[in-house]
Amino acid sequence: MLSVGSIKTGNSNQPSRRAVLRAGALGTLGLTLADLLKIEAQAQSAAKKPKSIILLWLWGGPSHLDTFDLKPKAPLEFRGPYSPIETAVPGTQICEMLPALAQRADRYSIIRSMHCDSNDHGIAGTIGLTGSDSGAKSLGGKILNGDVQATHGSVVSKILGFDPTMPRFVTTGKFLDPGKKRIHGEGGGPLGAMHDPFRIDYNIDTGVELPQLQLIEGVTADGLTKRKALLDSLDRLAKKVETSPAIERLDSFYQQAFAMLTSSNARKVFDLDQEPEKLRRKYGKFRFGQSCLLARRLIESGVRFAQVNWSSHVEPIEDTGDGGWDMHDRHFQQFQDRHAWMLDQSVSALLDDLQDRELLQETVVVAVGEFGRTPKINGKSGRDHWHHCYSALIAGGGINAGQVIGSSDPRAEYPIQQPVTPSDLFATALQAIGIGTTELTTAGLLPLGKPIEELL
Amino acid sequence: MNRLFLSIVLLFGISPYPCPAAEPTRQDSLIRLTSDGLFKQRPSWSPDGKFLAFSRHKGSRISIWLLSTEDGKERRLTKRDEPEYDAVWHPDGKTLLFAFDKTSPNQGDIEVYSIDLDGKNFKPVVTSEGKLSHEESPACSPDGKWIAFTSTKDGNQELYVAKSDGSEIKRLTSDPAIDAHPCFSPDSQNILFSTNRWGDLELAKIDRDGSNLTRITDSPGFDDYPAWRADGKQIAWTSNRDRNLEIYTSGPTGDEPRNFSKSPGIDNFAAYHPDGRLTFVSNRDGVFEIYLESK
Numbered sequence: 001m002l003s004v005g006s007i008k009t010g011n012s013n014q015p016s017r018r019a020v021l022r023a024g025a026l027g028t029l030g031l032t033l034a035d036l037l038k039i040e041a042q043a044q045s046a047a048k049k050p051k052s053i054i055l056l057w058l059w060g061g062p063s064h065l066d067t068f069d070l071k072p073k074a075p076l077e078f079r080g081p082y083s084p085i086e087t088a089v090p091g092t093q094i095c096e097m098l099p100a101l102a103q104r105a106d107r108y109s110i111i112r113s114m115h116c117d118s119n120d121h122g123i124a125g126t127i128g129l130t131g132s133d134s135g136a137k138s139l140g141g142k143i144l145n146g147d148v149q150a151t152h153g154s155v156v157s158k159i160l161g162f163d164p165t166m167p168r169f170v171t172t173g174k175f176l177d178p179g180k181k182r183i184h185g186e187g188g189g190p191l192g193a194m195h196d197p198f199r200i201d202y203n204i205d206t207g208v209e210l211p212q213l214q215l216i217e218g219v220t221a222d223g224l225t226k227r228k229a230l231l232d233s234l235d236r237l238a239k240k241v242e243t244s245p246a247i248e249r250l251d252s253f254y255q256q257a258f259a260m261l262t263s264s265n266a267r268k269v270f271d272l273d274q275e276p277e278k279l280r281r282k283y284g285k286f287r288f289g290q291s292c293l294l295a296r297r298l299i300e301s302g303v304r305f306a307q308v309n310w311s312s313h314v315e316p317i318e319d320t321g322d323g324g325w326d327m328h329d330r331h332f333q334q335f336q337d338r339h340a341w342m343l344d345q346s347v348s349a350l351l352d353d354l355q356d357r358e359l360l361q362e363t364v365v366v367a368v369g370e371f372g373r374t375p376k377i378n379g380k381s382g383r384d385h386w387h388h389c390y391s392a393l394i395a396g397g398g399i400n401a402g403q404v405i406g407s408s409d410p411r412a413e414y415p416i417q418q419p420v421t422p423s424d425l426f427a428t429a430l431q432a433i434g435i436g437t438t439e440l441t442t443a444g445l446l447p448l449g450k451p452i453e454e455l456l
Numbered sequence: 457m458n459r460l461f462l463s464i465v466l467l468f469g470i471s472p473y474p475c476p477a478a479e480p481t482r483q484d485s486l487i488r489l490t491s492d493g494l495f496k497q498r499p500s501w502s503p504d505g506k507f508l509a510f511s512r513h514k515g516s517r518i519s520i521w522l523l524s525t526e527d528g529k530e531r532r533l534t535k536r537d538e539p540e541y542d543a544v545w546h547p548d549g550k551t552l553l554f555a556f557d558k559t560s561p562n563q564g565d566i567e568v569y570s571i572d573l574d575g576k577n578f579k580p581v582v583t584s585e586g587k588l589s590h591e592e593s594p595a596c597s598p599d600g601k602w603i604a605f606t607s608t609k610d611g612n613q614e615l616y617v618a619k620s621d622g623s624e625i626k627r628l629t630s631d632p633a634i635d636a637h638p639c640f641s642p643d644s645q646n647i648l649f650s651t652n653r654w655g656d657l658e659l660a661k662i663d664r665d666g667s668n669l670t671r672i673t674d675s676p677g678f679d680d681y682p683a684w685r686a687d688g689k690q691i692a693w694t695s696n697r698d699r700n701l702e703i704y705t706s707g708p709t710g711d712e713p714r715n716f717s718k719s720p721g722i723d724n725f726a727a728y729h730p731d732g733r734l735t736f737v738s739n740r741d742g743v744f745e746i747y748l749e750s751k
Contacts, residue, residue, distance in 0.1 A: 072655070076632045081652035083677050085699070096656075096677050099700050204494075204515040281742030285493050287515065323516060329564065329608075330590055332634060336680070337497060338513065341722055379611035380590060381634055 049362040051397055051433035052299045053156065055307040056292070056347065058369035059125070059176055060314035060324030061390070063383050065375055065412050066335055067343075068094050068391040069112045074411045078375045081332055089402045097340035100348035101393075106402045107351050107360070108395030109455055113406025113415035116371060116422055119385040121178030121314050121326070124370035126185035131423035131448035137184045147190060150445075152426045153305035154188040154195040159435055159443050162194060166302040171197035172291040173309030174211075178326075180313075197307065200270065202290045208270045269301040270294070282349045287311075289346040296353055299363055304433070310369075325369055331382040343367075351395060364397030364429045368422075375411045388414050392425055397432040399455045423449025431456055486747045489523060489735075490530075493743035498542045498725050503549045505730045507573070509533070510737075510746060511541035520554055522573075534575060539564065542593060546620070547600045549573070553581060555592040566590040568605050568622070581622040585609060593637050596620070597644035598686075602664065604628075604638035604647050615649055617664055628666040637681050640664075641688060641708070648672065648682040648691060659693055659710065672710035683726045684708070692716065692726035692734055703736050 063080075065071055070084040070093065084093035087105030094102050094110070101108075117133060118124045123144065126136035134146030150158065153169035160168050175182045188195030201209040272280065272290060275297075283289040288310055295306040314326035316334045327334050347367060354360040372390025373383035389408045395401060406418035427449035430436070437447045490496065495513040502509070508523040520533040520543045533552065534540060543554035550573055557564040568582040568591045582591045582605055589609035596603055597620075604617050615629040615638055629635045633653035640647055644664070651660050657680050659672040673679040675697045682693040688708060695704045695713070703717040703726045717723035719740040727735045733749040740747075 076652070079655075081634055081657045081678075083656040085677070096696055099696070278742065281493075285743055286495065286513075330566070330592075333592075333636070336678075338495065377634075380588070380608045381613035 049359075050302075050304065051362045051364070052304045052306070053152070053364045053366065053397070053429050053433060054292075054295045054299060054350070055152065055305070055429075056350075056365065056367040057129075057173075057176075057307055057309050058325050058343075058367060059310050059312075060121070060316065060326035061124075061369040061371045061373055061385060062325045062339075062343075063327070063331065063335070063373035064112070064114075064386075064389065064391040064408075065373070065383075066095055066332075066340075067098065068110045068393065069389075069408055069412050070095055071375070071410060071412050074375070077377055078411050080377065082336075092402070092404055095340070097336055098344045100344045104348055104351050107355065108365070108393050108401055109399060109403040109405060111392040111394065111405040111420050111425065111452070112389075112408050113417060113419050114368070114372070114390045114392050114422070114425065115415055115419055116387045119371060119387040121370060121385070122181075122183045124385075124387055125176060125178065125183040128368065128370040128422045129183075130185040130189070131421075131426060135184055135189075137181070139178055141181070143184075148184045149448075150189040150191045150195065151185055151187060151197075152430070153197055153307055154191050155430070155440070155443075155445060156305040156433070156435065157188070157195040158191045158445070159439050160304055163302070167198035168303065169195065169197045169305045169307075170298050170303045171199050171307040171309065172294055173201055173307075174199070174312040176309060177312060178314045200294065202272075202287050202294060204285075204287060208272060208294065210270065269297045272297075279349075279353065282345075282352070284342060284345045284349070286342060288342055289349070292346045292350045293353075296350060296357075296359070299359065300357070326385075327373070328378065328382040328384055329380040331373070331377075333381070347393070354396060360396040361398055362396075364399060364432045365395040366392065366425065366429055367394075368392035368425065372412075375413050386413075392420075394425070394429065394455065397429070399428070399432055403454060405452055405454060420452060421449055424452060425449070428452045428455050485750050487750050488741070489746045489748055491745060493745070495744045496737050496746055498544075499727045499735045499737065499746050500544045500552075501727060501729050501735065502545050502573075503547055503730055508735070508746070509543040509545065509552060511543070520552075533571060534578065540569075544594055544596055546570075546596050547598055551577075553594040553596060553603060555594065556580075564590075566592045568592065568594045568603070582607070582616075582618060582625065583622075591616075595638045595640055595647070597640045597664075598642055599644040602640070602644060604640065604649075606636055606638065615647070615662070617647070626666065628662055628664075629669075639682050639684050641684055642686050643688065648684055650680040650682065650693075659691075661708075673713070674710075675713075679704075681725055683728055685728045685732055686730060687732060690732075692728070692736075694724045694726065703734065705734070 066080050066082055071079050072084055083096045085096045085102050087102040089105040092105055116124050116127045120138045122138045123133050123136040127133050129151045130149040132149045133144050135148030136144045157168035199211050203209050283293040291308045295308050298306045311324040314324040316323040316327050354363050371385055371387040374386045378384055389412055406415055406420055409416050428451040431451040440447045497511045499508055499510040506525050510521055512521050518539040518541045520540050521530050522533055523530050539557040541555050543552045545552055551570055553570050555566050556569040557566050565588055567580055570581050571578045589607055591605050591607045594603055594605045601620055602617055603620055606613050607616050613634045614627055615635045616625055616627050618625040631653045633651050635649055635651045638647045638649040646661050648661050650657050657678050659679050659682050661670045661672055678696040680694050684691050690705055691708050692703055692705045694701050701722045701724050702715050703723045704713045705716045706713040721740040723736055723738045725737045735748045737744055738747050
């Protein structure tokens with residue numbers, strides 16, 4: 001095993017004699033001194049980097065049969081019109097409409113045996129985001145027994161502790177709703193509002209939106225698309241914060257938000273104009289794409305859990321975002337016209353960008369919705385809700401990539417191997433960033449799921 | 457793009473925009489017609505070539521726009537907020553058919569509507585009958601007598617034809633597969649469409665009376681969104697047989713298909729200019745724009 005961690009170069013920028021000698025010995029391995037120093041620098045750098053999670057929340061529930069678990073041999077009424085294609089991992093196939101992700105299959109693993117206990121957006125959404133249906137609200141407004149649990153990002157915030165300059169947990173996107181009513185389980189719940197997500201959004205017309213700015217009279221997010229306007233607005237905000245009577249009424253959570261917004265370093269994270277236009281285009285100049293880019297900037301700036309909501313509402317053809325994945329009708333039309341390439345482009349760009357910045361090893365990326373969709377195609381060329389079996393993608397953070405976890409039956413109706421719950425999925429993601437049973441119980445939290453051993 | 461500029465572009469095939477090329481030879485032969493970077497779909501040329509209709513997505517909105525080749529200006533076809541898309545021209549050049557979602561939000565209720573070029577006479581042509589169904593992807597026959605469209609009204613997405621006023625609807629297909637995106641042959645006798653009845657998506661041809669179903673493409677993967685050139689000698693469509701979505705062309709029987717677009721990006725939604733040049737949507741420059749083959 002190559003050990004470079006103990007090599008010291010002294011106070012100067014020159015390599016030590018010992019390092020030079022070791023490098024000479026390493027020459028037999030084909031490594032140069034420059035290689036050695038680079039490896040050392042990378043190792044030291046990696047050791048210092050905290051780990052984070054980016055959750056790509058595919059609200060509405062993507063079809064597993066048309067993304068990561070195709071069944072080309074199933075009857076026509078089930079299989080759908082798309083073919084599987086080979087990926088960078090021999091033997092692993094995904095949908096032909098996701099060609100860029102296929103090329104990157106060696107950077108993520110697929111779970112094909114996800115399942116949960118409800119096919120109701122409201123309840124399944126709460127399960128997906130908290131690991132429990134406790135206190136969930138159904139589409140019909142019925143509240144399930146128990147208290148709403150903290151969402152995964154809030155758990156991270158709680159365990160890592162409050163940071164006065166940078167929130168631990170940020171969500172891009174407005175509140176999730178399956179029908180104009182918010183679901184339960186997007187915030188800190190019993191952990192308190194201090195661990196609610198700090199919310200931002202990306203609007204195709206106005207750019208980055210910071211809803212918290214609107215808490216102080218006279219300050220709006222208008223015109224924040226341009227860098228100068230953003231910075232000028234924040235300068236004005238800083239002065240207002242100091243003198244506003246509103247600030248006295250704010251709790252520590254919002255004081256944190258304002259502290260961050262008025263910090264010259266922290267606020268730069270919202271300025272997407274600092275990114276090269278080429279990179280912004282690579283992510284995709286639509287809401288989800290730019291939100292993924294924001295997530296990377298947030299992680300880079302110290303946020304430890306960035307949640308990107310694909311949309312606010314579940315329906316695909318409307319809403320404040322680009323429409324959700326709830327394609328009861330015209331599923332294939334909408335999938336191939338828009339959702340498929342958007343997902344393919346943005347997630348691929350995120351994986352590339354994280355890798356290029358040497359952040360992928362420290363950042364767990366999870367892409368999943370609240371459930372899948374019915375294997376049998378309905379009479380409106382759509383697929384309905386299906387919670388018995390669906391798929392998830394997980395990458396980065398040291399997670400073992402290139403694997404397929406679990407499997408489904410020939411029609412993708414039920415898991416037949418290694419069933420995985422949303423709690424298991426997030427227990428795995430948390431474990432990968434160093435939050436396991438000990439950390440959870442020490443913080444007074446109950447571990448809800450079992451980490452997937454093959455991924456860790 | 458101003459009037460003089462666009463006229464020069466369309467007359468001489470000179471592009472006003474730099475087009476960084478994956479394959480310069482092919483890229484040099486394309487003209488970019490739009491420049492806002494938003495996603496667009498289904499371009500359709502007016503019979504006289506003076507207008508290009510297309511659908512533009514902006515956030516949650518999908519709306520139809522008209523690009524005038526005379527003054528280079530764009531305008532919306534309607535002032536409505538509901539989703540409207542996939543406009544095609546009636547051969548008289550005065551009317552467009554399009555898909556209109558009259559009950560969005562939720563899953564919507566898509567129907568085929570028509571509207572005059574000046575925005576007047578907005579009216580339904582083919583609608584849901586009783587229960588919720590979706591009628592969309594309209595196509596007009598070049599002789600102006602017929603329309604083709606898809607509908608889910610009989611419990612599966614099938615292909616239908618009707619007279620141009622929406623009367624005398626006739627179902628052409630009956631298969632558990634999904635049939636989509638019809639377009640007429642220049643003589644108005646045949647309809648090209650996509651179907652997955654043989655497994656994956658392929659192009660097929662059927663007579664206007666529902667007879668003589670013929671398979672046109674036979675390749676692994678996706679073949680969809682067909683278009684038929686006015687001289688009847690060439691068809692174009694989207695295929696991923698080379699792994700990413702490209703515009704392919706061939707003779708009307710699918711013989712000797714060739715990759716026309718050849719870019720590493722997404723190339724989709726082929727349509728023909730009245731003079732036979734191909735138009736399509738591509739993100740070859742990093743964002744989705746509409747391109748026209750130069751002369």
